[in-house]
Amino acid sequence: MELEEGDRSQLNTLSPISVRYHRALIFYRYYLDKSVPLIKERWAALALLLFLFELRVVLTHKWYLSCYTHGIFLLNQFLSFLTPKFDLSLQQDEENKELEAGERSDEFRPFIRRLPEFKFWNYSTRATLIALISTLFNFTDIPVFWPILFVYFIIIFILTMNRQIKHMLKYRYIPLDIGKKKYGSK
Template identity: 35%
Template sequence: MEGTGGSSASAAAVQPVNQRLQEFSKLFQYYLDKSTPHSMYRWIGTFVIASIYLLRVFYIQGFYIVSYGLGIYMLNLLIRFLSPLVDPEMEPSDGPLLPTKGSDEFKPFIRRLPEFKFW
């Protein structure tokens, strides 16, 4: 009987944490949706933050291993962001398939990594 009381107490303790997490998720999504049309400002902000980090690394004379790992990760994200979802070399030998019906949509370039997952 003590086992069932302990699990309900822990579930009651976790509930406020889950509620705060959902509130934060909704707030984050709200600001993400507001920032969608401002792509130039996002790029500028990214370069400003990256330059501040590089100046910090240069000034402190450290964090080279962390910077190296972060650079490889960001390069991987950039390559996935710039590459198409479907590799043209992996297409059938007949060539790329074009739409045959009016309802089919031809998308010549779909990114492998969407923009917001890149950010």
């Protein structure tokens, strides 16, 4: 975790607060890079953070609006994770034009996510930490009638997942690699 020469000269021209911020950022990026191959451990840590946040909300009977906004953010991230990077409806229109012209492209097109797994985990972890920290302050506890928010979240979840599943069926792609064959040495 040594600083390179260019980083050191750049840090010398900054204020002490900026230097500490940049060192903290380098420290954060170093351990973030170290966590890339640790997929199960990363997701277990996120599950633990989510459990702590939900436990805090349930035990205190507060911060329902924070919980709702956090849930909406995670749903949005999950949908980006399930969605292909390139619009399949435009690709299908191009293939139809090729068929009309007499050309057919049987080119293999791998599934590329709009939001890669690591970024999905990273953004979700950051959001969960922010939501957990927000439960430490009373001014972030805005009183709401939580059953309405819960029902509204369930409705949004069902409608968006229904739309996503129809899109997956229409364009025949599977965004998750659960159950796919693994090739290689045993």
